[in-house]
Amino acid sequence: MSWFANHPKWLYDESVDLSTSIHYVEKYQEIGRTLISHGEMLVRKEKTYCYPILIAYPDATPFVPPIVFLLKELLTHDDIVRLSSIVPDKISEELSSKVTHHDRRHQNPDGSVCFVEMGDLHGGHAESYPIRDIFSRLRAWLAGSVPLDSPEAELFFHFTSRAEDERFLLPDNFYNSVELIKGDFAFVGFPRGFNVGKTIWLGTAIIGESAAGITLPPKTAEDRFSALFSMCKEKPIQIIKKAQNNENSNEGLVGFWWDISLEPQPFKTMEGLAEIFSKGDFESGFKILLGAQGFRYAIEKLHPKIYVGLRFPGRKGGRDWLLLCLNKGSRPPILKIDDTEWSERIQNYSLKALSHEAVTESEFHKRNRGRADRNSLKQRQICSIGCGALGSEIVDCLAKAGIGSLNLVDKDFMRVQNSIRHILGIEYTGIAKTIGLYLQVLLHNPFVITQNFSCDITRRDIKEYFPDGYVGVSTIADDNVEAFLNEQAIEAGRTIFYSRVLRGGKAARIFRVIAGKDACKECLSRYRDDKNKGFINIEEDPDLPPITNECNNPIRPASAADIKAIAGITGRIILDWLAGRHEESNHWVLTTEPLPSAPTVGGEFQLVVKPSFLPPHPECCTCGGIESHKCLIQKKVYDYIHSEAEASGSIETGGILLGYIENIVYHVMDASGPGSNAVRTATRFERDINHCQREIHRVADELGKDGLYLGEWHYHPAGNNSPSAQDMKSLMEIASQEEYRIKNPISIILSSSGECAITIHDKNGRCSNITLEIAE
Amino acid sequence: MTNTAKNIIVPNKPGIFRTVFLYVGQGDSSLLVIPDGSDYRFMLIDSHRENSAGGIDLLKLLKDLLGEDGKPLDYYVNTHPHTDHLGLVKEIHEEIGINQIWDSGHKPGGDHKASYDDFAGVIKNVGADNVFKMKGSREDNKLDDKEIHLGQINFNVLAPAEYVADEIADEKPDARHARIHEHCSVLRFKYGRDERQILITGDADYAAWAKHIADYHKERLSATVLRAAHHGSNSFFWEGSDTSIDPYLEHLKLIDPKYVIVSAPKRKESKHEHPDKEAMELYGKYVPSTQLFHLGDKRICAIVDIDESGDINVYPDEDLVNNYPVDSGEDSSGEREASNSMAPMTVCAKLDNKPMGD
DSSP states (O other), rough: OOHHOHHHHHHHHHHHHHHHHHSEEEEEOOOOOOEEEEEEEEESSSSSSEEEEEEEEEEETTTSSSSEBBBBBBHHHHHHHHHTOOOHHHHHHHHTTTOOOOOOOTTTTTTTEOOOOOOOOTTTOOOOOOOHHHHHHHOOOTTOOOOOOTTTOOOHHOOEEEEEEEEEOOOHHHHOOOTTEEEEEEEEEEOOOOOSSEEEEEEEEEEEEESSSEEEEEEEEEGHHHHHHHEEESSSHHHHHHHHHHOOOOEEEEEEEESSSSOOOOOOOOHHHHHHHTTTTTHHHHHHHEEEEHHHHHHHTTTTTTEEEEEETTTTTTTEEEEEEEEEEEEEOOSOOOHHHHHHHHHHHEEEEEEEEEEHHHTTTTTTTTSSSSHTTTTTTEEEEEHHHHHHHHHHHHHHOOOOOOEEOOOBBOOOOOOOOTSOOGGGGTSSSHHHHHHHHHOOTTEEEEEEESSSGGGGGGGHHOTTTEEEOOOOOOHHHHHHHHHHHHHHHHEEEEEEEEEEGGGGOOOEETTTSSSHHHHHHHHHHHTTTTSSOOOOOSSSSSSEOOOSOEEOOOHHHHHHHHHHHHHHHHHEEEEEEETTOHHHHHESOOOOTTTTSTTBBBBBEEEEEEOOOOTTTTTSSSGOEEEEEHHHHHHHHHEEEEHTSOOEEEEEEEEEEEEEEEEEEEEEEOTTOEEOOOSSSEEHHHHHHHHHHHHHHHGGSEEEEEEEEETTTTSSOOOOHHHHHHHHHHHHHEEEEEEEEOOEEEOOOOEEEEEETTTTSEEOEEEEEEEE | OOOOHHHHEEESSOEEEEEEEEOOOOOOOOOOOOEEETTEEEEEOOOOSSSTTBBBOOOHHHHHHHHGTTOOOEEEHHHHHOOHHHHTTHHHHHHTTTEEEEOOOOOOOOGHHHHHHHHHHHHHHHHHGGEEEOOOOSTTTTTTTTEEETTBEEEEEEEEEEHHHHHTTTHHHHHHTTTTTOOEEEEEETTTTTEEEEEEOOOOOIIIIIIITTTTTTTGGOOSSEEOGGGOOOTTTTTTTTTOOOOOOHHHHHOOSSEEEEOOOHHHHHHHTTHHHHHHEEEEEHHHHGGGGEEETTEEEEEEEEEOOOOOOEEEEEEHHHSSSSOSSSSOOOOOOOOSOOOGGGGGGGOOOOOOOO
16 A cells, blocks of 8 residues: 555645745646655745755655655656656656756765654654655755674594694585485585685585496585575586696585495504405505596596595484595606506505584584574574664574574665674675675575565565565664554564664663554554553663764664674564464563663663563554544534435435544544435445545645545445445445545445444455444 | 754854844844854844734743743844834843843834833833944944944944934924834844845834935945835835835835845735735835745745855744744634645545445
């Protein structure tokens, strides 16, 4: 549902202010897909300067301000009509050649300006940006004013000769490819981004043959590791081919492996290796080794390094590995290679055990056992809306817990100063936070399927980044954007946990919103206004004011210690809820000190988490079901529709209802009659559209925004006052048509005995009876 | 803590000369914010409060601006002692305090006597040493024959001429009363390296301009901003009520304003039908419509900023009117105020056929 229908009063007020501003002379105002106003800003200096501007209202209105573009010259009416027919995002593209740049702060590259109010973090209310405020600021601006458990690779540690400069990570395919008994493997060097003299090799593929001697297709690492490989300059397949061809590649290696039946004892020499295969007969063992084509080739070609793996039954079940690096000695080869030479050449190699770790799903999540169950969490999906300091820490917690999928949503790029609190470091400066966090999640838990959405949610449909089945975590800390998110999430039936750092990090508020079950963000605002005892108000600490505010991004003090603590508790609350624990609470207040408004909550130097449950506010018009609404009809209107019905005899009659909506109350201030061209039979009524349209305009003239369209009334002379199937269909259509400017129209039906029934309808065809009161 | 009055009226950096033409209904009041080093002084020229016509509650505004900090008003200037230019003076003195008074010297009678009595009482309390008579002078910064400096700005007292004041003072009350607008003070404030001027005219009428001011002060009349005399009345252009004769325009040519500020309610709200249609048409010939401010029409104040270089910035403000409304005393609780301006019809619902039926 567009904002036109969700916020008709706002639409009305803005439209009036645009046309009557003291700073702006409006030339054209058009509403198609988008509300557009075009005209000139007046700036009075030694003379009056007129600046052509175009104002476009985003879909997230009124939670985000209208977009104001500064133009080179006035556009035509046709231009404005065309622009009003497209989505706000496209408008900036359309205007790209028409905007003018003042080369000053507060103007965006697309020619729009950004003038924003500082968000009231503690207010709990969305802040709105009426155009009249923006005009004031624009005028002034234009006037010149501003991680097995290091799986104790015991075998490795028992080798006296160990390679300490390489470390091997083995994914699931190295363990679960049990149908293979021997073959090749391939690893890709994992770039660290800094030089510590150690290389990490990540297994990409294991290739080989079955016990029956059949060569099977390569078993490659799962897709989730592909992003890790994307950090390499070359693709893994290219790296492997190079390595196989003995071409230089610092990014990959290949080796040769065999399944063996028992964990071997440590050994020091090539003979020791060979004896594993032949139980003391190393010459026979050499032949087994040389039976591997690649190994034989490497010996023949005197490769300086050869990698070998032995896979065997692990002590804790499954398979385990011993990886070795063979290093060629200085013995000069003999050109004619006979059995002796093959043996000599092999014995010319020394060996070192290589450290390896499993990066299998079970081993990787072992440390979470009992507190975060991967088996259940992998079925869950999280959408993190906000990837700032708090959001990134919560994402880190959830990713490490083993959430199945993560969608990362944020519009911002890393600034160098972010690093002091953010999970990302300076090396990510200038990179989208979502991309940096995506890589960070990958580096911490490659088993999490992560997607990043570097976008402004106020310009996106929630379904694009927050699919059904996902649970949201919002750390946006912007009342307006969160109010918009709340509205969208309620409508789309999404569950969201909101977390916000308050009082400079000394306190926090976390709350869950399941539509219809929990108090939503708007409900909390209402509880706060009601001074409801169940709602703990957390006032701002005047000693910890915002540090700066740059383009709608108020930076507030709080240390990483505060943020991590709050992120950790938020993460814990979410994990518990996902595990079906503590469902009886939906609101948590954290504090490290007695709160000014609730001195009994919290103690000095003591972190207190106060859980509570807040149900939906009875008068919340955001999350309240349509059934929570009421209707108050003026007596004169009530009498009028009755008299019209009475005079109509045995045929139907009706009209439209006009008035205003205040919270959950529909105030019916006027009603139209049917009009002379209405279609009226005993069982059907179609109002005279032109007449009723004129009535809409008349009442709007008379009552302004208190006289807008609310719904329909009609009379059933031959029946009861329940809506018919036709009535339901028409009301559902009205609710879904933007042109009606109403989200939930009401319908009053008079029965043959004159009894009134009132129903409220939505675009999905839901209908509910609501109470009707008469205002004397 | 700050408040709307401070936010809007006090410049956020030093060196700005700000004039706020306050909308007070059928009356007049201008607040000058005078740069004085890193600080500011405040001068109120005339004052008024009216329960109708949607003007500002001046006393409430001044309390927020000054009273909250316990600062008195630095200067109170009365162009002439008519009620619509002198209202609230007693309350301002009692509740905020006045350091210095500039007085036109006229003694009214009739309907205006009560306000004047209040003013006389305030003058007495402020003390003779702090009360100055305004006498026309060709010299800068001359007040009551003394050189007075007003922060970083300069000023001229253009009227009343001393001889006019003496002549009128010697007349009988009725005659004196009739000539009060001829005896009205006219002040011109100047600031900026590239000098800009603000001309405050009170209700100075045709006689004052044609007989005493225009010719004698013609080198000192040019003004960037003209506060239109007498709420946009015809009396600035015509000697009598006959507007069929050619208007007197010499003064306006000499003033050559870039901006004209008319302090009056909507004509239908004014018992004197101010501003006069003919006068507004004449002003409209000298300044573009975007530079002619009729404060009551859109319920705005007009603010003029001049910086040290002379850069001028003129802008309307509606927040002062919205935030300091006069409480008319009528109980409006429980009533919703219907909006008085209409949105384009495109925002209204657009109907199509929606059959209903049993």
